[in-house]
Amino acid sequence: MKMTSLSLVFRGAGRLLASAILLTLAPPDWPGEELAAQTQNAFTVTGTVRDSTGQPVADARVFLEQAGAAKSVQTKTNADGTFALAADRSGTYTLRAEKSGLHARTVEPFVLKAGENKHIDLVLASPSTATIEFKDEPDFTVAGVTDWSNAGLHGSDTTSRTSEILAKETATLKSGAIDKIAPDSKYKQALESREKGDYTQARELIRGALASADDADGHHLLGDLDERLGDPLDAVREYERAARMHPSEQNYFDWGAELLLHKAAQPAVEVFTKGSALHPDSARMLAGLGAAFYGVGSYEDAARRLCAASDLQPDDPASYLFLGQMEKAVSAPLPCGEEKLARFAHVQPANALANYYYAVSLCKRQRGSENSAASRQAEALLEKAVRLDPNFGEAYVQLGTIFFARHDFAQAIQAFQQAIAASPQLSEAHYRLSLAYKRTGDDARAHQEFDVYKQTQKTEAAEVEHQRSELKQFLIILQNQPEPTAPH
Numbered sequence: 001m002k003m004t005s006l007s008l009v010f011r012g013a014g015r016l017l018a019s020a021i022l023l024t025l026a027p028p029d030w031p032g033e034e035l036a037a038q039t040q041n042a043f044t045v046t047g048t049v050r051d052s053t054g055q056p057v058a059d060a061r062v063f064l065e066q067a068g069a070a071k072s073v074q075t076k077t078n079a080d081g082t083f084a085l086a087a088d089r090s091g092t093y094t095l096r097a098e099k100s101g102l103h104a105r106t107v108e109p110f111v112l113k114a115g116e117n118k119h120i121d122l123v124l125a126s127p128s129t130a131t132i133e134f135k136d137e138p139d140f141t142v143a144g145v146t147d148w149s150n151a152g153l154h155g156s157d158t159t160s161r162t163s164e165i166l167a168k169e170t171a172t173l174k175s176g177a178i179d180k181i182a183p184d185s186k187y188k189q190a191l192e193s194r195e196k197g198d199y200t201q202a203r204e205l206i207r208g209a210l211a212s213a214d215d216a217d218g219h220h221l222l223g224d225l226d227e228r229l230g231d232p233l234d235a236v237r238e239y240e241r242a243a244r245m246h247p248s249e250q251n252y253f254d255w256g257a258e259l260l261l262h263k264a265a266q267p268a269v270e271v272f273t274k275g276s277a278l279h280p281d282s283a284r285m286l287a288g289l290g291a292a293f294y295g296v297g298s299y300e301d302a303a304r305r306l307c308a309a310s311d312l313q314p315d316d317p318a319s320y321l322f323l324g325q326m327e328k329a330v331s332a333p334l335p336c337g338e339e340k341l342a343r344f345a346h347v348q349p350a351n352a353l354a355n356y357y358y359a360v361s362l363c364k365r366q367r368g369s370e371n372s373a374a375s376r377q378a379e380a381l382l383e384k385a386v387r388l389d390p391n392f393g394e395a396y397v398q399l400g401t402i403f404f405a406r407h408d409f410a411q412a413i414q415a416f417q418q419a420i421a422a423s424p425q426l427s428e429a430h431y432r433l434s435l436a437y438k439r440t441g442d443d444a445r446a447h448q449e450f451d452v453y454k455q456t457q458k459t460e461a462a463e464v465e466h467q468r469s470e471l472k473q474f475l476i477i478l479q480n481q482p483e484p485t486a487p488h
Helices: 007-024 157-172 188-195 199-212 216-228 232-245 249-261 265-278 283-295 299-312 318-329 337-347 352-365 373-388 393-405 409-422 427-439 443-469
Strands: 043-051 061-066 072-076 082-087 091-098 110-112 118-124 140-146 473-478
Touching (some): 091 118, 188 199, 249 265, 265 473, 283 299, 299 318, 318 337, 318 352, 337 352, 352 393, 373 393
Antiparallel strands (some): 061 072, 061 091, 140 473
16 A cells, blocks of 8 residues: 655644754753742542443442552542542552453553643453454553653653654554445445534444444444544544454554554554564555654664665655654664665655755764765755755754854854744744854844744744643553553
8 A cells, every 4th residue: 555645744743843852952051941849739630431332330449549658549430430539749640440340450650740630531341342353462451541741752852752743644644444445335324424524423323334234344434433533542442443353454554553643652563563464565554663663762673664664665755754753853873764865865856855854864974074075965955955945944954053063153144044034933943043143252142042942942842732732642551561561
């Protein structure tokens, strides 16, 4: 299956990533701001307990336990499965639900901060739940969902933000179950409702059709609709069910993509690995596996999978764009990265991003040798990138960085000014321009640009936090461990 071109999509994601990079910089010439003191306000953990069919579980016992504390806070769920638990101190907690006749569930440890409230949903499965024609059981269980937190992110905020962007772009490679279903099938009415945007009606029609005859297509369609309707827990359950019934390339890919989108990178590695073994000619499966490896901090494994994906489809940009994002975010050169990005620039010479990412890989290799042939080649590639796209602010920043390293501050200042003209809210451009002004002795302009940098940085950080707050993340239990694992 051919991977969708992501050139336009990644331009926006690339700009946001470049902004996020600056969130971790500690400017050497000005002191950082003090963190605000934590308050000791009480906070709550709320949620809903459901069974494996999605029905609320009443009178289930729910326990909130703090690490190192002798006692736990507990309650029972209401008739609609909802619960609320109060805590009065910050710390690391686990949440456990149990009821007679159902499997108990304990979610991964999570951090509660003073004055913060969390919403966590849990699923209690029946011991008699069928396995549906699927003998190779996964080594994980999606135990619930929660709001966004820093738990489980690897490395700096830059690499974490890159992981989030790659997860979202992996999801754009999904083709959708509707592409595989005949228009005169039993889902005809549901598909018509979906096309009209009535996703709730479409979901009910599909559930009705599945009640009379169960099949993988229907469960896959339900997964798509559940995600659109903001119910990722049901969505991942339906995608898994579809893959169990019919282990097609599409079913495996969409299951893995759903896990990755909601911050379950290790389970996504497992699913994409199995999917790649079953469908070795799928470039997008390898791309998804690369994104998942990156999410767990295995950067070299990630790069190798993306290089293999680019070999399967040398003319498709998606795997190169993933690889370029990674190359930009990590400090050390990635194996095969420069080679494949060079091919990207060769097969798509009119693609500004292809020239830019190849230049980034060259700049990484030639650090400390700013007048080398690689540096000059990178400069030429970046100049070509901004000719192809005069609004490519990140390319101007990279170009200015090369000039700055050569102590050519006049050209560096010009390049950073061009970056700001192209992307006024690009905080990195303001920061680097402030450093260039300072090196030339122009302290007034240096402080002026640094003030703008701080303001744009706050705006970018707020946007990133807003995006994160809107995304629910899965709580995972790894089956091959005796207790739920804490995020690394």
